[in-house]
């Protein structure tokens with residue numbers, strides 16, 4: 513009998529294309545450069561880090577109606593992601609709690625982080641050359657890493673201990689994407705942008721999407737509906 517191999521417990525990412533009119537995209541790009549000019553926290557950015565709008569006073573892109581077409585398309589993609597996971601979106605309400613742009617020039621990058629106050633996040637490439645940096649996802653759980661530290665160890669890589677990278681021994685993955693593409697992932701996923709890659713003024717948009725139940729009756733584990741909350 514031949515061996516049977518099972519790969520359980522995946523991380524599921526959705527990549528898809530969003531078609532926006534060029535005039536809409538141009539206007540969004542113009543607004544983002546306006547935001548950059550009006551940065552409110554200039555010292556936060558250093559020469560190696562990307563400009564991130566949410567740290568510069570511009571964390572509510574969704575309140576600007578010039579971004580409405582974009583967010584309408586995002587909602588469709590989020591529902592498609594839920595469909596893949598097998599979740600009934602009819603029982604849920606969706607909120608954008610924060611949305612922002614990033615601009616990367618030269619080798620500027622965004623360091624490792626996760627969005628723990630949110631449920632689903634995305635990166636959408638409003639302006640991107642094919643050689644610009646991509647999103648890099650890091651697996652913190654590493655179910656198969658029975659040799660601790662081995663999957664991301666440079667010296668283990670150099671020695672060739674891991675003969676060939678495959679889904680069973682990879683803990684960091686680059687999600688290659690083109691302009692107009694969106695990459696949706698669980699907000700708790702550790703991520704960054706590819707370091708040491710030259711960017712020709714790449715612009716991405718991101719948002720944190722928060723999900724509540726529509727009706728929390730007999731439902732223990734979701735966030736209750738906002739309309740039931742009380743500010744006290």
Ligand SMILES: [Fe+2]
Nearest residue numbers: 625627703718
């Ligand atoms: Fe992020």
